[in-house]
Amino acid sequence: MNPGPEGVQLGLVTQLVRFAVTGALSAVVDFGLYVLLLEAVGLPVNIAKAIGFIAGTTTAYLINRRWTFNAEPSRARFIAVVILYAVTFCVQVGINWIFYHAFDEGVWWRVPLAYVIAQGTATVINFVVQRLVIFRIR
Numbered sequence: 001m002n003p004g005p006e007g008v009q010l011g012l013v014t015q016l017v018r019f020a021v022t023g024a025l026s027a028v029v030d031f032g033l034y035v036l037l038l039e040a041v042g043l044p045v046n047i048a049k050a051i052g053f054i055a056g057t058t059t060a061y062l063i064n065r066r067w068t069f070n071a072e073p074s075r076a077r078f079i080a081v082v083i084l085y086a087v088t089f090c091v092q093v094g095i096n097w098i099f100y101h102a103f104d105e106g107v108w109w110r111v112p113l114a115y116v117i118a119q120g121t122a123t124v125i126n127f128v129v130q131r132l133v134i135f136r137i138r
Helices: 012-041 045-068 075-102 110-132
Strands: none
Touching (some): 012 045, 012 110, 075 110
């Protein structure tokens, strides 16, 4: 997967497709670790979600920086991403917690549905801010 020459701005559709593919892979990392830590290890929901989020977003950033947004490393960009991820972390963990507790304990879809709602919200925020702000920083 050659992203092309550094600094070349890819089109919106290409970025959306690449962001979605990267997001799917990162979601597998995030959700897989979250469920493992929640169900198998027995960590509290917010701690398990936080660890999964950190692993998934780190995966997403590393792939998106190079492949989706074709950007060189930048200290300013990295700081902006850390701030964005801190905001989306709070949004995602908060939304996950709200919906996790809104559904009955006995339903099998409680964890995945809360996760999907939280992840979907964070994904939209991440794409818009990364495309319009972060990966335009030089």
